[in-house]
Amino acid sequence: MTAETRPVDHVIAQARAFLGDRITTNAAIRDQHSRGEDTTTPVQPDAVAFAESTEEVSQLLALCHRHGVPVTAFGAGTSLEGHVTPVRAGITLDLSRMTTILEVSQEDMDCLVEPGVTRHQLNDHLRDQGMFFPVDPGSHCTLGGMVATRASGTNAVRYGTIRENVMGLEVVLADGRVINTGSRTRKAANGYDLTRLIIGSEGTLGIVTKIRLRLQGIPExxxxxxxxxxxxxxxxxxxxxxxxxxxxxxxxxxxxxxxxxxxxxxxxxxxxxxxxxxxxxxxxxxxxxxxxxxxxxxxxxxxxxxxxxxxxxxxxxxxxxxxxxxxxxAALASQANSRAITTDICVPISRLAEALLGAQEDVDASGLSCLTVGHVGDGNFHTLILVDQDDPTALDRAWALDRKIVARGLSLGGTCSGEHGVGIGKAEFLETEHGPEALAVMRSIKTALDPKGILNPGKIFRN
Amino acid sequence: MTAETRPVDHVIAQARAFLGDRITTNAAIRDQHSRGEDTTTPVQPDAVAFAESTEEVSQLLALCHRHGVPVTAFGAGTSLEGHVTPVRAGITLDLSRMTTILEVSQEDMDCLVEPGVTRHQLNDHLRDQGMFFPVDPGSHCTLGGMVATRASGTNAVRYGTIRENVMGLEVVLADGRVINTGSRTRKAANGYDLTRLIIGSEGTLGIVTKIRLRLQGIPExxxxxxxxxxxxxxxxxxxxxxxxxxxxxxxxxxxxxxxxxxxxxxxxxxxxxxxxxxxxxxxxxxxxxxxxxxxxxxxxxxxxxxxxxxxxxxxxxxxxxxxxxxxxxAALASQANSRAITTDICVPISRLAEALLGAQEDVDASGLSCLTVGHVGDGNFHTLILVDQDDPTALDRAWALDRKIVARGLSLGGTCSGEHGVGIGKAEFLETEHGPEALAVMRSIKTALDPKGILNPGKIFRN
CATH class of the missing domain: 3.30.70.2190 (Alpha-Beta Plaits)
Incomplete structure (x- = not known):
């Protein structure tokens, strides 16, 4: 190492001691981790670390904390809002190898899983036991990613989102400390609800390393x-x-x-x-x-x-x-060479017709190719705006349409994101939605838990 | 005022400007606010303030924050864990006059209420509209108190606790700033879940001044x-x-x-x-x-x-x-001159028989008069330990029995509190239940939101 060694190089060198070749600066792997399924500008991390245990995550975070190096968690890479784009480079922490289903209890209808388990893997595992896990986003995402983004899906109208279906978490904090949140019981009035605080925090407050999920019986x-x-x-x-x-x-x-x-x-x-x-x-x-x-x-x-x-x-x-x-x-395949921006507004059910028919008018006026699909029982729908990757103006026009649809959603008492999360793509709407004081409270919690700001910087909050 | 005027006297004098005689040092009123329905040692606040609007709560908190004076929120005074005992005196903020039901929407099955509304008042109001609010603790408590303690009741097994039935809150922060949390939608992935953070925070992070509740249709x-x-x-x-x-x-x-x-x-x-x-x-x-x-x-x-x-x-x-x-x-009436300590453990359903039959053995061995009642579908039950107020050793023996029952609950994967909250009574169990690191995270959030520690000091955390 030269005198000009960057902090991240210290992290990479020291992490080799416990990760071996599971921390890599290989260009192809860094490229695979440069963004999710969205239209954000790709950014390569300095290195990608494939952790296989809580202990490794803890050691790595302690190192990054000491050296002030950003850490961006990565699961299946299916984010639609830029969550996994490491905008300030640093280390991308890939948890997709932590795929063990640690416990399943038929008696208590719950299970304990590692964050890299996908919902498909879990449901395949549960099938013979008469149970299923109901939260089903439309992708092969990991449960860790679903916790991070407060995901839901088609069944949420009946079974709730992941917020209602997580009982507790093991979380590695920014400095490497490990905490357990929640309880294995159906309810608890036992102090601050750290479980719900971590759910939807998009990797900015801690890294989830174990998840206890409530399961449902397969209906008769x-x-x-x-x-x-x-x-x-x-x-x-x-x-x-x-x-x-x-x-x-x-x-x-x-x-x-x-x-x-x-x-x-x-x-x-x-x-x-x-x-x-x-x-x-x-x-x-x-x-x-x-x-x-x-x-x-x-x-x-x-x-x-x-x-x-x-x-x-x-x-x-x-x-x-x-x-x-x-x-x-199907939407992407309908137009060659396209990516998509996806709106994710959610409104009170009484305003759904206004939101949806209004979005349709905006779409018609825009001249862009759009497709709409929605978890409408929850008041949530997605207008997928197709962006021709060869048209240099398309992305800007798509964002303009997205802003129009979101603004109407907010004016109807809705939210900018029903289930995809904030990431980079929706960060500009948060102040309008929550007001500056509530956003300041969120920032103060971020600072309390991650004083050096190493965890997924540039997400949720605009800087 | 003399040179020895205490900070609280400044608060009282300045609050007169906007509260008039609704801030009082009357001894009888202070005595009424010296504890809830529990066995904690009564402590009189220096004054009791009866707020009637968010603006008044905000002004009062800004004053108390400036002068470093403790503020303890008070609703119906039905706490069983010492939540409303102002252990460091200061101002007790009585919200029981904020009883307006501000909005009811049949279309969206929700309502917006002030914190002093009781569940009885709300359900009387809703009856003609074919809806009800399902969370029903066994007392004439206020909805503000229910939010503060993450309350539930007999219907939680089907409809969830107040955690699942609150959509959003208006909260006055320690320094008087007012925030709105949550969303009027059935789900949202829009940043940190401040609603769930405030629910169950027992008046230590902010004072709830408006509550948006999800309602249920009266079943056929x-x-x-x-x-x-x-x-x-x-x-x-x-x-x-x-x-x-x-x-x-x-x-x-x-x-x-x-x-x-x-x-x-x-x-x-x-x-x-x-x-x-x-x-x-x-x-x-x-x-x-x-x-x-x-x-x-x-x-x-x-x-x-x-x-x-x-x-x-x-x-x-x-x-x-x-x-x-x-x-x-009924339990209190069964033995003259008694108060009660109430256990509130909640365990995974598979361990309920062990917890309940074990508690029964402990009760039998203790020689104390106890009665057990439980929301058993949730794994939650209360052993009411009757304490003869004339027997100087009874309270200590009752606490010893309580500790034994809670310890077994924790060893079975349970929680020390299913629904009554932590307050003073259960604070000693929190470190065992969550571990020191998780408790440290809760403390860091408390410090971030209430840096001077004026909100309900001495609760949740042991000092």
Whole structure:
């Protein structure tokens, strides 16, 4: 090392002692870790460390803390808001090898997993035990990433988001100390809720190394259905009516005409038309599922639904939900050479029609190619704005449209992010949404827990 | 004022400007605010301030912050853990006059209330609108107090605790700044979860001045039932089986023999015997309620339940649940001149029999009069230890028993407090439960938000 050795070089050299070749400056690996599935400008970290244990994470963080080197956690790299882009370089801490399912309890319907476990891996593991984990973002993301971004998915309308389904965490703090948060009980009034503070903190307050999750019993009966509409208005008003009537649907997903066209092509949904569509699922007892479906059918028929196509058998259901989960990829595939900006607004259910139909008007006025899909039972939808990578003005025009849709969402009492998180992409909206004083409180908590600001700098807060 | 004027005297004098005679040093009023419903040593505040608006709370806190004067929030005074005892005197901030229900939305099933609104007031207000607020501690507490202590009650097994039913808060910070937390949406991934941080912070991080609550639709059908058992074991094992089978009971409450004897006398439950008993309630559609009840009846019969007494009509149900909610008062009335210490452990459901039967053994060995009642579907129960106020050794013996029951709860993976909060009474257990590092993180958050330590000092943390 020369006299000009940078702090990060000290970290890399010293981390070799316990990580060996699992800390690397290989250019291809750094490039793979330069951003997620978003449109942020890629930034290569100085090195990528593949940790395999809490102890290694702790040692690495202690080192980075001592030398003031940024640390950006990385799981499956599926972030849509720039969370994993290491904007100030430093070390990217890849947790995707921490994939052990440590405990599963059928008696208490919970499990303990490492952060690199994906929801698919967990549900495959649980299948024979009559349980499942309900939170299902539309990507092969890790549970650590889901905790970090306060993720949800299609089942949240019934089972809640990851916020409601995490019981406790093991977290490595910025200086390497390890804490356990929460409790294995269904409820607790035992001091500050550090679990909920870490959930959604996007790797800026600590690195999650173990997660205790609540599990659900596989329902006695499951049934799915598809309803198509001639117009978006009837489609969204059906959703509002279903929710206001309190029907406990397990899933109620909306896909607009453009998104349906893309999904039909990508996932070969031959029986469906490119029309505004609801995908529905019902969980419960045989009688309960029948009751729910009858209620929804009555509502959608009244709102102009074109029939109610059942998907009762497992194969048809799987095809339907796989198509739904692949909506993002279907959208990207619908236009060559494109990436996407994704809005993620969430509004009170009574304002959903205004938000969604308003976004549609903005889209029409913009001239950009957009597709809309939403977890509409929660008031949350995504307008995917396709960005032609060869068009130098496209990205700016896409952001302008994104801002317009978000501003309307906020004006309707909504939030800029229902489930993707803030990252870089939504940071500009936080002050409008929360006000400067609440944001100052968040900053003061950040400073208290990470005084040197090494954990995922440049995210959530604009600098 | 003399040269010896204390800081609190400055606060009192200056607060007169905006509170008038709503800040008082009247001895009787100070005495009423010297403790809650617990056994802590009473401490009189220097003055009691009755705030009627956020602006007044803000002005008062800014004053107290400037002068370094402690502020203890007070609602209905029903704390069981010393939360409202102003251990370092100063100002007690009584919010019980802030009783306005500001908004109710049937469309979005939510409402906005001031902190002095009680759950009874809210539910009376909502009754005609087909909605209710489900969180129901067994006292006439305020919603502000419930937020502060992360309260729950008999319905939590189905509807969650107040943690799951608060959407956002208005909070006055230690220095008088006002923030809004959360969102009016069903979910949000929009930065640190300040709402959940404030819930359960027991007035140590800020004073809650507005609360946005999620409401529930009144179920189409409701039915209640009572099952008695010859022994506690069959009773608790029935609960475990019901929960493990995933029956979505709305309430499943256990009362032991002693508690039943007290409730029969206090609430005139002539048809019931002093035996271990389950009180149950089912919510849903007509068919759903029937299915649930049949499942539970089959389980309890197998576990030795002595019949299944229906309480389908509203009057019988109300009598039953009023008796349940008055269990604490029934216990106190069962022995003259007594106060009570209340354990509040909560354990994973698989360990409930060990926790409850173990507590019973400890009680038997102690020679103290105890009554047990529990939100057992959540793994939470209270052993009320009666303390004869004329027996100088009784309080110490009661605390020794309390420690034994809590220690077993912790060793079974449980928490020292399911719903009453930490206050003074449970502070000694927090380090064992969370570990010193997690407790240090909580302290660092406390310091970040309340650097002068004026908000409810001496609670949660032992000094």
């Amino acid at each position: 009966a499951t049934s799915a259905a598809v309803v198509q509409f001639n117009d978006l208005k009837g489609c969204v008003e059906s959703v509002i009516a279903v929710m206001q009537l309190g029907v406990p649907v397990a899933r109620i997903e909306l896909l607009d005409q453009a998104q349906m066209r893309a999904c039909i092509a990508y996932s070969k949904l031959e029986n469906l038309e490119p029309l505004p569509t609801l995908f529905l699922e019902f969980h419960g007892t045989e009688a309960g599922v029948r009751e729910q479906a009858e209620s929804v059918q009555a509502i959608t028929t009244e709102m102009g639904g074109l029939g109610f196509a059942w998907a009762a058998d497992l194969e048809t259901r799987n095809k339907l939900w796989t198509a739904r989960h692949n909506a993002y990829w | 059908a409701t039915s209640a039932a009572v099952v008695q058992f010859n022994d506690l074991k069959g009773c608790v094992e029935s609960v475990i089986a019901v929960m493990q089978l995933g029956v979505p009971v709305a309430r499943i409450e256990l009362l032991d023999q002693a508690q039943m004897r007290a409730c029969i006398a206090y609430s005139k439950l002539e048809n019931l015997e002093p035996l271990p008993t389950l009180f149950l309630e089912f919510h849903g559609t007509e068919a759903g309620v029937r299915e649930q009840a049949e499942s539970v009846q089959a389980i309890t019969t197998e576990m030795g339940g002595l019949g299944f007494a229906w309480a389908a009509d509203l009057e019988t149900r109300n009598k039953l649940w009023t008796a349940r909610h008055n269990a604490y008062w």
